[in-house]
Amino acid sequence: GAGVSQSPSNKVTEKGKDVELRCDPISGHTALYWYRQSLGQGLEFLIYFQGNSAPDKSGLPSDRFSAERTGGSVSTLTIQRTQQEDSAVYLCASTPPGAETQYFGPGTRLLVL
Amino acid sequence: GQNIDQPTEMTATEGAIVQINCTYQTSGFNGLFWYQQHAGEAPTFLSYNVLDGLEEKGRFSSFLSRSKGYSYLLLKELQMKDSASYLCAVRKISSGSARQLTFGSGTQLTVLP
Numbered sequence: 001g002a003g004v005s006q007s008p009s010n011k012v013t014e015k016g017k018d019v020e021l022r023c024d025p026i027s028g029h030t031a032l033y034w035y036r037q038s039l040g041q042g043l044e045f046l047i048y049f050q051g052n053s054a055p056d057k058s059g060l061p062s063d064r065f066s067a068e069r070t071g072g073s074v075s076t077l078t079i080q081r082t083q084q085e086d087s088a089v090y091l092c093a094s095t096p097p098g099a100e101t102q103y104f105g106p107g108t109r110l111l112v113l
Numbered sequence: 114g115q116n117i118d119q120p121t122e123m124t125a126t127e128g129a130i131v132q133i134n135c136t137y138q139t140s141g142f143n144g145l146f147w148y149q150q151h152a153g154e155a156p157t158f159l160s161y162n163v164l165d166g167l168e169e170k171g172r173f174s175s176f177l178s179r180s181k182g183y184s185y186l187l188l189k190e191l192q193m194k195d196s197a198s199y200l201c202a203v204r205k206i207s208s209g210s211a212r213q214l215t216f217g218s219g220t221q222l223t224v225l226p
Contacts, residue, residue, distance in 0.1 A: 004155075033213065042117075042200065043156070043216040056213060091155060100144065100204075102214065104155035 002026065004105035006092050012111045013082055021077045021108045025094030032075050033095075033102060034067060038088040046090075049075060082112045117217035119201050124223045125191055133186045133220045135201030144204040146214060147175050147186045151197045159186065159199075188222075196224045 005024045013019050025032050034046040045059040049069045060066070064082075069075040079086055089109050093102035116138045125131040137145070144163040148156035162168055162177035162184060174187040186199055198219040205215070 035216075040218070042218040043202075043214070045213045045215060048213055059213070100161055101146075101158045104148075104157070106155050 004092055004094055004103055006090075006105040006108050008108055009106065010109045010111075012113065014113055015084060016081055018078065018080045019082055019110065021079075021090050021110070023075045023077070023092030023094075023105060025073065025075070025092070026096070026103055027073075029094035029096050029103070030072065031095040031097075032069060033093045034075070034077050035091045035093065036061075036088045037091060037107070043091065046077070079110075082110075084112050086110060087112045117201055117203055117215060119199075119217045119220045121218065122221045122223070124225060126225050127191055127193060129191050130187065130189050131191060131222065133188070133199050133201075133222065135184045135186070135217060137182050137184070137201070137203045137217075139182075139203050139205050139215070141205040142179060142203065143206045145175075145177055145184050146202040146204065147173075147184075148200040148202060148216075149197050150200055150219065156200055191224050193224050193226065196222060198222070 007022045032049040035043040037043050047067045048056040051072050052069050064080045067077045089107040091104055091107045093104045095102050119135045146161050147159040149159050150156040160168055160175035162175050165179055167176045172189045177184045198221050200219045201217040202214040
């Protein structure tokens with residue numbers, strides 16, 4: 001079946017602009033995660049959704065970052081007033097109910113000029 | 114906090130065996146994952162250990178010692194396609210029952226002919 005999809009696959013933006021990244025999890029997966037991976041670094045946890053609620057927002061690096069999930073499915077990660085240090089690959093993962101494995105999407109490569 | 118350490122790079126020869134080590138320090142440990150990530154692609158799940166011991170899956174095996182905060186991923190009969198980054202990730206139970214993963218920086222494995 002279809003895996004986790006993310007859009008856009010690549011995004012180039014100017015410093016100070018807002019960007020919106022989208023994640024479509026695997027159908028039926030209740031948990032959704034956002035991570036950030038900077039060049040040569042490990043994955044950095046950003047936020048976790050269980051259904052539409054986000055019980056863990058501890059990883060969001062600043063108040064410029066926000067995320068929402070609607071209908072227990074699609075999630076959007078919004079970065080306001082982007083900075084150059086926001087340049088990274090933003091990865092989304094989802095997990096089916098009761099399972100342990102996180103299935104990752106291909107990521108959105110964000111470059112802030 | 115959590116500290117996860119793994120070697121940055123390893124090199125091995127096609128057909129050989131390689132062991133990638135991972136050490137971690139965390140509270141509320143609830144499982145250790147290994148993921149494989151080819152350049153420019155999403156991480157893919159390899160193995161999951163929550164109890165001490167060895168889990169074998171084809172050419173890949175993973176070992177966990179919770180008392181030592183130590184895991185390794187063993188790759189046998191190396192193939193060129195095994196050249197990738199191998200990510201060690203620790204899961205902890207945090208507030209709100211979030212099951213976030215904390216990733217190491219990854220070990221870049223190069224398989225030589």
